[in-house]
Amino acid sequence: MNFLTLENVTKSYGEKVLFKNINLYIDKGQKIGLIAKNGSGKTTLMRVIAGKEGSEGENAKISLRKEIRIGWLDQEPVFHPGLDILSAVFDDSNPLVRVVSRYERALAHPDNAQELQDAMAAMDEHQAWSFEAKAKEMLFRFRLEDMEQKVGSLSGGQVKRLALVKVLLEEPDFIILDEPTNHLDVEMIEWLEEYLQQPGITLFMVTHDRYFLENVCDSIIELDNGQLYRYKGSYADYLEKKALREEVQTSTYEREKKLLKNELDWVRKSPAARTTKAKARVDAYFDRKESNDSLKKQTQEMSIQIKETWMGGKIVELHNVSKSYGAKKVLDNFTYKFKRRERVGIVGPNGAGKSTFLQIITETLDPDTGKVVVGDNILFGHYRQEGIQLKDDKRVIEVIRDIADYIPLEKGKELSAAQLLEKFLFSRAQQQVYVSQLSGGERRRLYLLTVIMKNPNFLILDEPTNDLDVLTLQVLEDFLQDYPGCLLIVTHDRYFMDRLVEHLFVFEGGGKIKDFNGSYAEYRAGKRAEELDRKAQEKSPAPVAAAPAAAKPGLTNTERNEMKKLERDMAQLESRRKEILERFNSDNLGAEEAGKLSAELGTLQESLEEKEMRWLELSEK
Numbered sequence: 001m002n003f004l005t006l007e008n009v010t011k012s013y014g015e016k017v018l019f020k021n022i023n024l025y026i027d028k029g030q031k032i033g034l035i036a037k038n039g040s041g042k043t044t045l046m047r048v049i050a051g052k053e054g055s056e057g058e059n060a061k062i063s064l065r066k067e068i069r070i071g072w073l074d075q076e077p078v079f080h081p082g083l084d085i086l087s088a089v090f091d092d093s094n095p096l097v098r099v100v101s102r103y104e105r106a107l108a109h110p111d112n113a114q115e116l117q118d119a120m121a122a123m124d125e126h127q128a129w130s131f132e133a134k135a136k137e138m139l140f141r142f143r144l145e146d147m148e149q150k151v152g153s154l155s156g157g158q159v160k161r162l163a164l165v166k167v168l169l170e171e172p173d174f175i176i177l178d179e180p181t182n183h184l185d186v187e188m189i190e191w192l193e194e195y196l197q198q199p200g201i202t203l204f205m206v207t208h209d210r211y212f213l214e215n216v217c218d219s220i221i222e223l224d225n226g227q228l229y230r231y232k233g234s235y236a237d238y239l240e241k242k243a244l245r246e247e248v249q250t251s252t253y254e255r256e257k258k259l260l261k262n263e264l265d266w267v268r269k270s271p272a273a274r275t276t277k278a279k280a281r282v283d284a285y286f287d288r289k290e291s292n293d294s295l296k297k298q299t300q301e302m303s304i305q306i307k308e309t310w311m312g313g314k315i316v317e318l319h320n321v322s323k324s325y326g327a328k329k330v331l332d333n334f335t336y337k338f339k340r341r342e343r344v345g346i347v348g349p350n351g352a353g354k355s356t357f358l359q360i361i362t363e364t365l366d367p368d369t370g371k372v373v374v375g376d377n378i379l380f381g382h383y384r385q386e387g388i389q390l391k392d393d394k395r396v397i398e399v400i401r402d403i404a405d406y407i408p409l410e411k412g413k414e415l416s417a418a419q420l421l422e423k424f425l426f427s428r429a430q431q432q433v434y435v436s437q438l439s440g441g442e443r444r445r446l447y448l449l450t451v452i453m454k455n456p457n458f459l460i461l462d463e464p465t466n467d468l469d470v471l472t473l474q475v476l477e478d479f480l481q482d483y484p485g486c487l488l489i490v491t492h493d494r495y496f497m498d499r500l501v502e503h504l505f506v507f508e509g510g511g512k513i514k515d516f517n518g519s520y521a522e523y524r525a526g527k528r529a530e531e532l533d534r535k536a537q538e539k540s541p542a543p544v545a546a547a548p549a550a551a552k553p554g555l556t557n558t559e560r561n562e563m564k565k566l567e568r569d570m571a572q573l574e575s576r577r578k579e580i581l582e583r584f585n586s587d588n589l590g591a592e593e594a595g596k597l598s599a600e601l602g603t604l605q606e607s608l609e610e611k612e613m614r615w616l617e618l619s620e621k
Helices: 042-049 085-089 095-108 113-125 131-141 156-170 186-196 210-216 235-269 276-295 354-361 396-401 417-423 440-452 470-481 494-500 520-539 557-584 591-620
Strands: 002-013 016-027 031-035 061-064 070-073 174-178 202-206 219-224 227-232 316-325 328-337 343-347 369-374 380-383 406-408 414-416 458-462 486-490 503-509 512-516
Touching: 002 042, 016 042, 016 202, 016 227, 031 042, 031 210, 042 174, 042 202, 070 156, 085 131, 085 156, 095 113, 095 131, 095 156, 131 156, 156 174, 156 186, 186 210, 210 235, 210 470, 210 494, 219 235, 227 235, 316 354, 328 354, 328 512, 343 354, 343 494, 343 520, 354 458, 354 486, 354 503, 380 440, 396 417, 396 440, 414 417, 417 440, 440 470, 470 494, 486 494, 494 520, 503 520, 520 557, 557 591
Parallel strands: 031 202, 031 219, 070 174, 174 202, 343 486, 343 503, 380 458, 458 486
Antiparallel strands: 002 016, 002 061, 219 227, 316 328, 316 369, 406 414, 503 512
């Protein structure tokens, strides 16, 4: 069943064409991820799909199936500030809310027996009896526990989570999500990931979270130079097929370049007086040149050998540091000495104290007890969640040049402000654009460059992936892999974390911080195994001193043998899973191998889950 059709859809702002004559078809049950650079029209395309904006051009067609309901998560949702949290999600636009409201009105007027009976029948039909309990359970899941708190007092991240809960409770036929993982911690992201994998959900979304794309989507659409390219399969399939497409384009470009060179020689040698035939040939040359230029692949070579700034023997040391806010302890007697070129990831739920920890390290916040020692030659670069206020009347290049004209590289070379901007996908033309004309994601990318341009030797990134597009993240990751200083990252982007860090500081609550030696994927795998063991122990009967057969009452010999085999199989699958995840972190992983490993990982994960469920079934006996 077709849900949405776009044909010959065009959208532009002034002289900038975002997309031109694009076509898109979305059928029931499809899960599509959209990838594009910030500022290229992602949000505008989503607004067109959601019916918030129209198209340009006489031949444009936007057809949405009439009976379907759309759930739309905006990047910056808005609620009436006077509403409390529960009232905000109990919106009359939700059919279930209307059914519940009708039932409550009928209860208030019990003399109208027929209306009460009809209202109860509607509650049965829509299975609305548990709706309020479901709403509260979901609000708690997304850490919005104070139902009476006014929306106007919520942070931006809390408002985004509230809007997400509202969309999910509506159970729409077609869900459109703009950066749904922003401001979610990993537990929330993994729950949402599992929820959206349900086969009955039709989904179109923009997200920078590549594991999320890999695990949820069955198609990837890329908006590039105003055109849509559709790739069937997961994110890994997209990478492989895109590489093939660009390889074909590159060879096409090289062939065309030779032809155009001959054509250019003819144009330059021709006399000024033109015949009609000659003029047509000149026009054809320029048309072909414009078309060929669009095929040219703009490679982003990110191997930048930045000159290492002297750090000295002492980097940053924390000695018995503690910090509390009232009765809540966020750091408890923490001691650690950072080493040169160390790469640490910080993980933990929202509110665990991660940002406080960063402020203490940079000495912008004093600990309650303990001491922080920062080396004399340490220069911090701190990218904060809240960002900075960029001056709207400045051009992009001026913002960077106000900090420095260049970054020193190895062997006496330099990287100019303009070159750095180009590396991070700001073309020379875009560098002359005023800050006021940038999209939200472009502003955050520019803010990131203001931090990098200071050439710090201790770089702290607090949620750097929010609102950055996938292409920018790929560039940033390549840059950071060559970065010679210390790197400290707070992010809920699992893919970003796995590519860059060597070990983790895990905020476990109560001020306790665990130093985990391994990747984030390994840490989560261990947590899942612990959770399975805990559940199994809770459900299993207490062991008794008896014959081995009595240790598992209710199990036949065949089932006991099956359980032992399941345990061996799960151990082997988990071992192979770790090998694949480690291979994903390798620098020499090619697109073809990535696709094969991704397919194997998906099959392996399904098999592992099936065996775990069967093992739990047997353990309950």
